[in-house]
Amino acid sequence: MPADRAARPTILIAGGGVAGTLVTLHLARLAARRSTGIDIVVLEPNDLLGRGVAFGTPEDKHLLNVPASGMSALPEEPGHFVAWRAADDPDRPTHPYDFTGRREFSRYVRQLLTESLQAAGDLVNLRHVQQQAVTVRRSGAGALVTTAGGRRFRADAVVVATGLPAAGWDWAPGALRDSPFFVPDPWAPGALDVIRRDRTGPEAVLMVGAGLTMVDVALSLSEGDERRVLHAVSRSGRLPRTHARGPKLPTIPDVSDWGVSVEELRGRVQKHFTDVVRATGDWRPALDGLRVQVQNLWGRMSDEDRLTFVREYSGYWNVLRHRMPVPSADKLNALRAAGRLHLHSGATVADAEPLPRGGLRVTLTDGSTREVGWVVNCTGPRTDIRELGNPLLDDLLTPVHGVASATVATGGMGLRTVGGRLIDSAGSPEAPLWTLGALRRGELWETTAVPEIRTQALALATTLLDTLAPLPRRLADGRIVSGHHPVARPRDLLGLPLSTTAEAAASFNVGLERVMRLQAGADDLLREAIGHDPDFALAHAALAMLGHEAGAVVERVDVDAALAEAQRAITVKGDHRERSFVDVIARRVSDVRHSGAQALIAHIAAYPRDVLAVSAAVPTIAFSGVTDLQQEAWALVEGLAPAYGDHWWYISLLAFTRQEQSRFEEAALLAESALACEPSSGHAVHAQTHVMYETGQHDEGRVWLDHWVGETGRSAGYRAHFAWHAALHELAIGDLEAVRRRYAQHLAPPAVTGVRALIDSASLLWRWRLVGDQPPPAAPVIAAIGDDLLKRPQTPFIALYSAIALTADDDADGLAQLREHALGSSEASMHTLIVTACEALTAVVQQRWADAWPILEDLYPKLDQIAGSAAQREVFQDTLIHALVQDGHQERAEQLLAARPSRHRC
Template sequence: MSHGESPVPAVPAMSRRPLVAVVGAGAAGTLTALHLVRESGRRSTPVEIVLLDPADRWARGVAFGTPDEQHLLNVPAAGMSALPEDPSHFLHWLQGQQPDAHAFTFASRRTWGRYLDEQLTGALRDVLVETTVEHARTTVTAVRRDGARARLSLAGPPGGAQAGAAETLLADAVVVAAGLPATGDAWAPEALRDSPFFVADPWAPGALDPVRRDRTGPADVLLVGTGLTAVDVLLSLAGTRDGRHLQAISRSGALPACHADRLKPAVIPDISDWGATLTELRNRVRRHLDDARSASGDWRPGIDGLRFRVAELWQRLPEEDRHTFLTQDVAAWNRLRHRLPRGSHDRLDALVGSGEVTLIAATVQAVTPLPCGGLEVTTSDGTAREVGWVVNCTGPRSDVGELGNPLLDDLLRPRLDGALAVTSTAGMGLRTRDGRLVDGRGRSDAPLWALGALRRGELWESTAVPEIRQQALALAVSVLEDVAPLPRRLADGTWVPGHHPVARPRDPLGLPLSTTAEAAATFNAGLERLMRLQSGAEDLFAEAARLDPDFALAHAALALLGHEAGAATDVTAALAAARRAAKQNADDRERSLVSVVGLRVREPRRAGADALRRHVAAYPRDVLAVSAAVPTIAFSGVIDVQQDVWALVENLAPAYGDHWWFISLLAFVRQDQARYDEAALLAESALSCEPASGHAVHALTHVHYETGQHETGRAWLDHWIDASGRSASHRAHFAWHAALHDLALGDLAAVEARFARQLADVTGVRGLVDTASLLWRWRVATTEWEPERGAPPAAGSVLAAVDHDLLGSPSTPFIALHAAVAHAANQDPAALDALGARCRRSRDAATRSVVSPVCQGLADVLREEWDPAIEHLAAALPDLATVGGSAAQREIVEETLLLALHRSGRVPQARELLEDRVTRRHSPLDRRRLELLENEKAALPA
C-alpha cells in the first residue's frame, strides 16, 4: 500500500527480478547491498544483488580487513552505525560484545567489519521478499551499455547461479564501489621503487610480514608519511624486533591530532554568507574554530561541525581554488579532521617518549642500496639514515585515471558516443549527478552509479562511514526507483506503471499536490520552514494561496497556523477558502486534511483530535498533519499522555525512515524516555542533514540539561541561536533553555543579561510559557534562598503582554499550569485562587486533579503557609507528566516544593530531594543549596 493512499491496483509485474551488480565488496559495496536489501523489503520489490570482488568475503576491504586489533576506528562508536535512521545501532551491537562500551568508545576496525557482515546477513534473513545477495569472486574489467542495461566483462566466471560460466554479466544497474585507490609512490626515487626493501603498499596482503620477520639487515624502519596509515603501521611494527627504531617522515613531521577525552556536540556553522573563494573560506573557517574554542574551550566541535558543511563549501569553490587547497591546505585539514583515538595517541606518545618512534620533518631525497641488505636514505635535512625497510604511508593516489584499474580505465575510455564517465576535480573521482555517473556528453541516463571514494572530487569528504552510509541509502532508493519503480497515481486517480510521467507536483515527502508548479514550490518552501521551526511559513502559505486560489492545502495550512500557532491570519476566511477549493480541486488526502482542520478549529480537544489521529494513521507522511498531532514547541498536539505520544512518533518510523525531520521528532521522544545517549545521536544525525532543524536542537538541548552538561549546553545553544537558528520561530524558548543552564551554573548575571536581551519583550503564549516561568524559577531557586543575590524583574509587564484568556481561561492543562506559575511570578494569590477554582470545575482530569492543587500550593507559598503548600505540591507531583510539556518545564513544581521544604524547616527532606537531583545530574546551583542546608543544620541548637 502506498503511504496512506488507497490500495494500489495490480500492475503488470516484471517477468524476472532486476539484477543489481555492485563492483566492490568492501565497506561501500556492502553498505550498498545492505540498503538495497532493506529498501527492497520496504517496497516489496525483490531484486538480485551480486557483489563482484575477488576478496574472500564481503564487508572487509582494505580498511576493515586488517587482523590487527590495535587498528582502531578513528570515529567513535556513536558515529559508526550502518543505518542512518538508527545512529546508536552500532553502539548497541558493540555493547552486546563489550558491555562497558559507550558512545565515545573506539572499536577496532576488524570488529566493525564483523558488525557490517552481520547486518547484511541479518537483513537477508529478515527480508520478506525474494531478494538475494551473492558474492562472486571475480574482477570486472569492462562495461558497456546494452539497451537500458549494462553488460560487464569479467576476468573469470562469476560463480554461483547468476551467470553460470559466462564471462559477462548483464545487469539492470551497476554500482561502482571501488574504495580508496592504492597508495601512490610517484614521490619515491627510482632506486627506491625498484628495491625489494620498499613496501609500496602496506595494505597489500602480507606486505608487512617480511618486515616483522626480518632479523638480518638493519633493524630500523623508515615510514614515509605521518597520517593515519603511518599510525597503523607504527602500531603494527612496534616491538617486532629488539633495538628496532621506527622513523616516520613527512613535510610537517606531525601526527594527526587527537580526539578529545569525551564526546562534545558538533558546532555546525551557518555558512550562508561565507563566500565562495578559498581566501574567504579560510578566514571564515579560522573565525569559526576560534568561536568554537571560545565557547567550548576546544576547537574540535568546530571541525566536527564543518564536516557537515564541507560538501557544500567544496562545491562553491572554483576549480582553481580547489587545486590550490589540495596543494596548500589539505595536510593541515587532514591532521585536524581525521583524528586519532585517545588510546592510539597515548600509545604513540609513549613510543615517541621512549625513543622507539621518531618523527621527522623532511622529505626523501636519495636512496642507495646497502651491500648487506637494506637502504641508505638521504633526507632533505641533510641526514643519511641506514634502514632495513622503507614503508610507503603517503596515502592513496589521487587521480583515478592513473591507477591502472581496468574498470575505471574502461569507463573513462573515449567511445563513439562519448566516455561512460568523466573525472572530477584533480581526477580524484568520477562526476555524478546525485551518485549517477555523468558521461562524456553530460548525460546521466546510463544505469551506472558510484559512491564513496569515487565521489571525492565533487564532495571532498566522501570516504568515511558516516558519509558513505548516507550515500548508500540514497543510492539504493535511486537504483530501485530506476529498475523497479513503484506505481504512480495520476491527477484523475488512475494508477499507472512507475515509469509513467508524474502528473502533479509533490511535497517534500513525495505526496502529490493539487496545484500549479509555482504554487507548489512556494507551499513547499513554507512547509520546510515549518519543519525546521523557522518563522515565515504562514507568509509562504499565503503567497501559495494567492498564486493558486484553488489550492486547498495552502488555505488549510493558513487556517491551521492561525488556530494552533497564533499566526496573523483570518482563520474563518482561510477555512472557508480551503473548503471551497477542496470541492473543486483536491484528492482524498487533501479533502481529509481540510476536514480535519475544520474540526480542530471547532472542537480541538475531542472531535478535532480524533479526526487528526485518523488522518495521520491514513496518511503518515502528511507533514502538516503530523506537525499538528505531535506535541512540540509549535503545536499543542492531540495527546497528553507521554506513552501515547511516544507510540505515535515511533509508529511513524516505517513511513519516514532516516528523514531528518522524523529523526528530530524521535530524538525528542528518546530524551523524554531518559534515553539520552540515543537522543543525542539522533539529534546530531538530524542536524548533520539539516543544521537548522529546531526540533533536533530542542532535543539536544534537553539532553544537555538533563545530563548536567550546562557549560557545554549553554555554549552550544548560544552558538546555534546566533548562527543556524537566526530565523527560528521560537527563539524565546531556546533562550529560556539557555537561561536554565545559566541558573544551574549559578550565574545570575548571565540570567539577568539574557532576560533583558532575549526574553523581556516576548509576547503571547511564549511570554507565558517561557518568560513568566523563568521569573518564578529565578525567584524560587535563588532569591528566596539567598535574598542578598537580588530579586528578578517584576512580572507585571510580562503578563500585560499575554492574552487574558491564556491567563484566566486556559484551554489545556499545560497552559493552565503555566498560567498558575505566571500568577505566582506576579505575586498574585487572588488570581491563583480564581484559577484554582476554575481548574476544579474543569472536565479535563489532569486540569482538575493536578493543576488545581498546584494553584493552591503556589498561593500557599505566596502567603508563606509552608505546610499546606508542601501538601498540595507533593500531591500534584506523581501525576504531573499528564499535563504535558517536558520534564524541564514541569520541574518548576519541584523547585517550588524544594523552597517550601527549606522555608518550613524540613531540612532532611529538602536535602534528600537535592541529593537525588545531584546524583542524576551535575548542578552547581543544587550543590550550593546543599551547602546552605548543611550550614543551617550546623547552626541548629544541639
C-alpha cells in the first residue's frame, strides 16, 4: 500500500549526472522492494538525467574506458548492461568486453531509471528541476536548498552529487584566457563545433593535456577533416595506456602487511607488479587487482603521505589506471602514423598573441612557438574543490553561525564523510547531507568510475531509506546459538527485536502499524506472520490480545486457541520481553481487572516502547485499558513521553488525553501535528473529533469526519464509532434524517455486533429517543450484543453501557439481572456506581421521573471514575435532563444544558 504523500520523506539530489541518477534509481528500486513511499527531487540544469560532464557527449565515437561487463548499474547483476545492449539491438553483435559509447551508457541509465520508477508506481515520485543548487541550510531535522533561480526546496535528506570537478585553466596565461580562440571547456555545448566550422585561421589545433580528454577531442576534430593537424602538449608527454585486446582476470594482492607509509607501499606495489608480470606477461592484471585494494591502502596513509602520492606518483597511476579503449587507441595510432597528431612533452603554454587572420601564435615554455587556429584545454579535473568556484560546494564550506556544513579531505580533493555522510567543521556527521563519487576522492582516491559509484549509490540509497523510513533491521541481539554464531533478528516498528523470520516480521509490522493507526485487518496480517513462522509466539499472543480486547473489530479469533499457541511457541523461541508479553496476555484473558492489569503495567515499566502492551493498557476505542480512573490513565500516557518523544502514535494518544482534560486547544494542536505526520492515525482523528464535539463545532465536525473516513480513513477500523461521533453532531444540530440514514448504513446490525453494538449503536438509540424522535427498535441491537456483555459484563465501563442498552430496550427485568451481577462483583465501583445506575435507569424505564432524576443527579459527577470519554458519559446527563423535564423542572434542565462545554468554542 503506497505511503501517504504527507507522511513520506523527500530526498533532494543536487546533480543529475550518472552518480545522482544511480542514487535515484536505487532509491526507486529499494522503495518498491520495501513498499516505502518517497519523493525525490533532482536539481540538474541539463534537460536529461544521467549525462553530466562524463556522459553528456553527443558523439558516439567517445567510448567508455571500461568494458561493458564492468558497467552494470546494478552491483547485484554484473551482466545487466551487457544484457541490456543485446536486448536493445538484437541485430547488433555484442560482447562483454565491448567498449561502447558513453552516450549509449547514459541512455541505458535513463531507461533503467524509467523502468524503476514505473515498477515503483505511486510509491516514488520524481521531479527533475532544471536548476542548479547553490545553498543548503539546516531546517529542523531536514534541509532547505536554494537554486540559482531562487527556488527553495525542503528535504529530509540532501545528496550532493556534483560529479567530477571541471577542468581548470589557471595554467593559461592571461592573453590566452582572454582570447576568443581559446576553448576552456571542450564539453560545453557546441564548443568543438566552432573549430570544425573554422576555415579562415591556421589549420593546426593545440591541445593542452595528453589524457583521455585529449583522446576524445582528437577523435572529434580529426574526423571528416583531413587537413586538420593536431598537436598535444603536456609536461609528461605520456598518453594513457591501452586496455588489453581481450579480458584478463585481475590479480588481487593480500595487502594486510603492506604497511602505511607511501614509501613502504611503493615498494610493495612495485613487487606486486613485478610478480604479476612475471607470472602473466602483462601488467594489467596487477593494476586491476590492486585497484580492488586501493581504498583500503589509501585509508591507511596519513594526509601527508596521500599528498606525497598525489604530487609524485598519481600521474603515472592515472596513465595506467585510466586506459584507452582499444578502438580509440587504434584510431589515435593511425592519426600519429599519418602525421596528423603530434605529441610534445616537457612543455606547456607560456604566452599567446593573436594572428591577423584569426588564431594564435603560442609560445611554449621550452621556447618554441606554433601558429594554431585554436587552443583547447584538455587538462584533467582540478584537484582542489575550493578552487572550482562551484557555488554549492563553496556554500557547504562556508561557516554559518560558526559552523560549515562540510570540510575538505586531503588537500581539498573532496569532502570528509562518515560512510558518505558529510562531516561539518565541528566534527559532527549529523546533518542530513550525503555525497558520493568524485567528492569522496580525498578519503577514497578511487571513487570516480562507475564500478565504484554504483556500489556507493546502492549503499547510499539503502542508508537513506534506513535513516528516513526504516524497516525491521537484522541486528545481532547477543545470544549464542549452536555453532557459536550470534543471532540476528528483525525489529518491530519501535526498534524492539522480534524472534522470527524477516518475512514474518514484515507481516507482523504491517499488522502492528494497523493497530497503531486503528485500521482494520491487523488480525489477518498476524495470521500471515504466523503462516510464515508458526513458532512466532508474539504474533500468536497479539492475535489473542486483539480477539480479547477488540472483539468489535476482530471477531474471528479463537482467543483460547491463539493463547495456547503463544504459550507453546514461547517454549520454542523468544526473549524475555516476548515471554513477558505472552504471560501478560494470559493473565489479561483470565483476570483482566486485577492480575492482568498489574502484569501489564509491570511489563510496560520494563518495556515502555512495546506498542502492543501500551495499546492494551490505555483506554481507547480499541482497548479497555488497565484502569477506569481518568487520572491514572492520564498519568500512564504522560509518563511514556521519554520513551516516544514526538512519535506520531504517542502524540495521538496524548492529544486524546488533553481533550479529556478539557485542554481543547492543546489537544487540537497535538492532533493536527500527529495527522501531519501520519494522516491515517485513527487515534488523532478520534481526539480531534472529540475536540470538535466538545467545543460545539458540529457542522464542521461532521463534514471533517465524513471526509476523513471517506478518504484517508477508508481502511479505518471502528468505523461504527466514527459514525457514532458523526451522528452525535447530527443530533446536536437536529438533523434527525441524517441520523437515520447514518444509523441504517453504519450502526444497525449486522454492520455492528458485540462491544460496538453495545457502546455505539444502543447508546445512540437511547439518545435518539431522548430528543423526542422515534428511532428504530432496539431489539436487533440487543440480539447483536449478546447476553454475556449485557448481563455479565466484566468491567464497570461495559456494565454502564449495558445498563443504557437495556434502557433503550425498556427492559426493567434485564436491569434487575444486571444489578444482581454488579452486587456480586468484588470491584467496588460495580456494587456502588453500577448498582446505582441500574436503579436510576429502572426508574426511567418505569417512568418514575421523581425517583430517577435525584439519583442521576447524584450519580453523574461520579461517572468519570468509570473512564470512557466525556461525550460517552454525556448520555447520562441527557437522561438526567430528560427526567427533569418530565418531572416539571424545566429551568434546572436548561441550566444544565447551557453549562455544557459543547456550547463554548475553544
